[in-house]
Amino acid sequence: THSARTISIDSLPGSVYRFNRRLHTSPVFFDSVDVIAPPFPESVKEGTIRLLKKVGDKVAVDEAIAEIETDKANLSINAPAAGTIEAYLVVDSDNVTSGVHVAKLNTSIDVKPVSESKTDAPTGEVKTKSGQSTDPTASISLNELSPPAGALRDTSAPQKPVAHPIKTYATIDPHKVTGTRLETRVKMSRMRLKISERLKEAQNTCAMLTTFNEIDMSNAVEFRKKYADQFLKRHNIKLGFMSAFVKASACALTDSPIVNAVIDGNEIVYRDYVDISVAVASPKGLVVPVIRNVEQMNYADIERAINEYGEKAKKGTLPIEDMDGGTFTISNGGVFGSLFGTPIINLPQSAILGMHGIFDRPVAINGKMEIRPMMYVALTYDHRIIDGRDAVLFLRKIKQYVEDSRTMFLDI
């Protein structure tokens, strides 16, 4: 038997296809998966089964669908794949033995057939298989499914609406502006939703303001030029400017512990360590891994850490715990050519340093005009715990430590 499909072509612009699908049985398409209980621990023989879902519930892969309680140990029975619970083969609170067949899981992508399968029940067949279309154009989502003619429509099982508005199939590229006066709606990705949530949270929580300053990068540029080769030879990585800023920030944070602290409820939590979050490019976007205990690191350690994170980010192997925590963040807009700007605080921290591009500018030095490579820096801080004075002095300290790194040794 084959699936019957009716293709009707509308005269609307954009040629929308509508599919009518019929249910068919075919032994080739078998999407029912058996869920078996694993062996019980500690050679226990019996347990009590507790069902956590109902027949017809949709489950994700690894989601718990039942638990077996043996004498004090609870064993979780998880779905081996995403799907819908077709049937439970045990009764809730029954005594069971290990290896018992707990449930049947329908893993086909199409949810509807589960309810339509109930219409087949009178024929005595418990197992029903849904049809998988092999037609490549079926990858377009179905606009509407209609049940086989004459079959009872089962409305008892709750179903998610499958309907998509016809507009979705209008063929415009969301990334191009072509002037045809059409819109495309694209659902926000999880990552984007999370980012927007966190940004708003930061805005709604902190009393955010930004103080600015500028840094004369001449000494840093010269220092880097002078020692670049030696550094590369010894450490096998390039000496950049990030290490100078990261170390300068760490020294400034050690000097001004309030900037390294954070508000928690009605308490201020001071930390005796400096963990700096540094933005790194990854194929998925910007990620912010944390360099830990920067107060104990030198430039080489810092460059190495950034380099390692960069590699991991490129490969996509950056573990989530490396992005957790951090007492301060440094964001570098300068790589894109930014001149000036206000970064946003990375919760749950209290301040963030924004670095911008290095541009030659005329500046006044001892009454004379000179051209120097200058960088504007911005410190956005939470005014709830950091006062203006502290913020300004903190940023000035960073300026000092970058403009003349020897001052870090003087502890002034």
Next chain:
Amino acid sequence: MKSILRGGNRVLISKSTNVYTNLALERYLAENIKHQPKTRLLLLWRNQPCVVVGRYQNPFAESDIKYLSEKQIDLARRYSGGGTCYHDLGNLNVTIVTTREDYNRKKNLHWIVNTLNEAFNLTLHVTDRDDIFLDTFKVTGSASRLERLYAYHHFTLLINSYLNDLRRSLKSEDQMKITSKATSSVRSSVLNLADRNNSITYEKTIALLIEKFFQWNNEKTTTSCDYIDPLLYYEHIKDFENELKSQKFLYQVTPPFVYTIEHEKQPIEISVSNGIITDIKGNDSIIDKKNFLGQLFHGVYHNIQKLNKT
């Protein structure tokens, strides 16, 4: 300070004494830490006075709900199975988290027994129900949870708890009235370790366990030991904590049961499923069914008690 979720042999001591926070923290750590094979995480915690029932138990059958609310003793349900216990600051909670393959409850209990016996000159032993007894008295109750990739075994240790409060809280008048397939506790007489050796304190015990834990796992240093303030991880644990505190989880995940009361020698059977009264069998003239059917059992509990007159 390294990331809180790294693997390896570690000890974490919770700074919170809130039972919901600690249970949420325990689950968060167990689910999210990158457990390495052949290593263990030791989590040490204690709570303000509370009663903790097992995942599939009936709180009404296990404790005196009215007394708990009068004395403001928290009621919590944990994610692992087993029986009910009473916690207060004299009762140490220990959780050992490992990969699923390394789960071994007996090894954990024997380690505790050997460590405590040697240091405090006691005669503890492990029973075949995986309890720890001192002569005929129970000092430890265990429960475990096994997931696909990890497993944890947690147990309590009575150091110097208020045993009178314990007995009073765990006394249930409703035990006889409830018929169900919920897990029931196996009751035993209890004893504090400090009653047998009055030099034992909470502080001494945790110091001892931390030191011996690293030796047991062949670690040369004890540096992987941290205090953890769960409030700093509030964002991560708040969903678990809210679930643990919710009326739904406390009362409505109880397995279905029948609560039988007597009114003037006539029995009335109240069937409860998912925390909601689904059926009442009995003389219709006594009980106004409309007021009770479809209601949450724990919500109308007091009214039901009033009907229970012989």
